[in-house]
Amino acid sequence: xxxxxxxxxxxVKDALAVASTIVESAEEEVAxxxxxxxLVFCFQFGITxxxxxxxxxxxxxxxxxxVSGTYLDPVRKLLDNGEEVRHIDQYQGAFMLxxxxxESISSINVNIEDxxxxxxxxxxxxxxKAYADFLIATFDAAWGEAVDAEKRLQEL
Amino acid sequence: xxxxxxxxxVKDAIAVASTIIESTEKxxSWLVPAPLLVFAARFSLLEKSRVLIQKxxxxxxxxxxxxxxxxxxxxxxDIGTGVRHVExxxxxxxxxxxxxxxxxxxxxxxxxxxxxxxxxxxxxxDPDYAxxxxxxxxxxxxxxxxxxxxxxxxxxxxxxHL
Numbered sequence: 001x002x003x004x005x006x007x008x009x010x011x012v013k014d015a016l017a018v019a020s021t022i023v024e025s026a027e028e029e030v031a032x033x034x035x036x037x038x039l040v041f042c043f044q045f046g047i048t049x050x051x052x053x054x055x056x057x058x059x060x061x062x063x064x065x066x067v068s069g070t071y072l073d074p075v076r077k078l079l080d081n082g083e084e085v086r087h088i089d090q091y092q093g094a095f096m097l098x099x100x101x102x103e104s105i106s107s108i109n110v111n112i113e114d115x116x117x118x119x120x121x122x123x124x125x126x127x128x129k130a131y132a133d134f135l136i137a138t139f140d141a142a143w144g145e146a147v148d149a150e151k152r153l154q155e156l
Numbered sequence: 157x158x159x160x161x162x163x164x165x166v167k168d169a170i171a172v173a174s175t176i177i178e179s180t181e182k183x184x185s186w187l188v189p190a191p192l193l194v195f196a197a198r199f200s201l202l203e204k205s206r207v208l209i210q211k212x213x214x215x216x217x218x219x220x221x222x223x224x225x226x227x228x229x230x231x232x233x234d235i236g237t238g239v240r241h242v243e244x245x246x247x248x249x250x251x252x253x254x255x256x257x258x259x260x261x262x263x264x265x266x267x268x269x270x271x272x273x274x275x276x277x278x279x280x281x282d283p284d285y286a287x288x289x290x291x292x293x294x295x296x297x298x299x300x301x302x303x304x305x306x307x308x309x310x311x312x313x314x315x316x317h318l
Contacts, residue, residue: 006284008291092247094263108248108263108292122295124288130159131285134278137162138262141276 006126009105012038013117016045018105018125019097023050026099030054031139032063033096036071037115043074048081055082064142066091067152075149086146095123096135103127104135160285163259163277166192166270170199172259172279173251177204180253183214185293187250190225195271197228206235214238218296220245221306229303240300249277250289258286 009015019042023030030051034042042048051061067075067087078085096106107123126132163169173196177184184205188196196202205215215237221229232239248263261277280286 006282006288008284008288092263094248096262106262108250108260108289109296120295122288122292124285126285128159130161131278131280134160134162134276135262138276141274 009123012119015123020045020047022099022103028059028100030061031098034065036065039074052081064146085149087152088146098132098135101132104132160278160280166273166275169275169277170195174201176253176257182254185252186217190219193228209236218300239303241306242300252286252289255286256283257281258289
């Protein structure tokens with residue numbers, strides 16, 4: 001059994017709201033993997049500001065996305081805020097955000113080409129530690145193979 | 157009491173999937189990369205699915221059907237599994253038995269599809285987690301193409317594809 005709370009989230013808007021709460025309550029570390037188009041919404045929902053506050057208090061934020069020509073500005077802003085960002089070439093649509101290796105929201109596939117806030121998705125929120133461990137193991141494997149965003153920006 | 161277990165090799169993931177299918181009484185749903193279907197056949201998972209179907213159970217599966225995997229997909233159809241094709245397979249993997257037991261990955265770990273390949277999968281017996289996986293599965297299923305139709309398309313693209 002997955003222990004603790006768990007809820008199925010069914011829209012992009014709700015997923016962003018949950019992600020925002022997770023970042024807000026994180027004290028040490030946030031790790032995220034996100035479709036680049038959704039990064040723009042993270043700015044709109046104040047998630048990026050909350051990440052910045054966490055970093056200013058000594059926390060760490062690491063993120064993986066596909067850095068492409070269309071999304072250079074958001075990635076630059078994240079780097080300016082102190083987030084560590086890496087690029088993966090073959091983004092496969094998964095989404096995850098984990099706070100303090102405990103609370104998480106994730107989805108197997110939110111590969112929406114032109115997402116809107118009302119788009120339906122299927123995401124899973126839980127504060128189960130074992131599930132967070134699984135997500136972090138997946139994140140770390142992707143992180144190990146990803147390219148530093150600064151380097152990617154230079155290439156572009 | 158553990159809430160779930162991380163599985164770290166393709167071989168172990170197949171073993172867990174096999175156990176899930178074996179203990180399923182009503183329905184198994186899976187989303188699997190086509191190369192793993194070949195291992196599934198080799199490790200008797202198809203046979204276990206056949207036994208489930210013969211006892212009145214149901215099996216549904218989604219994969220990306222390309223010419224090298226038409227044969228294994230035909231075997232699945234022949235035993236009574238409902239199979240559909242997705243054009244742009246996202247890399248996620250899941251097997252859910254009786255809306256309870258599951259093994260799944262989140263799809264970012266680009267799998268080394270050899271038997272000794274590394275994978276990061278999560279085994280759970282939580283019905284809520286299974287409900288989430290099935291919700292994702294059902295959405296993909298609704299958008300997927302019937303396997304027979306896909307096989308026909310591949311045949312029409314030229315006999316060398318089959």
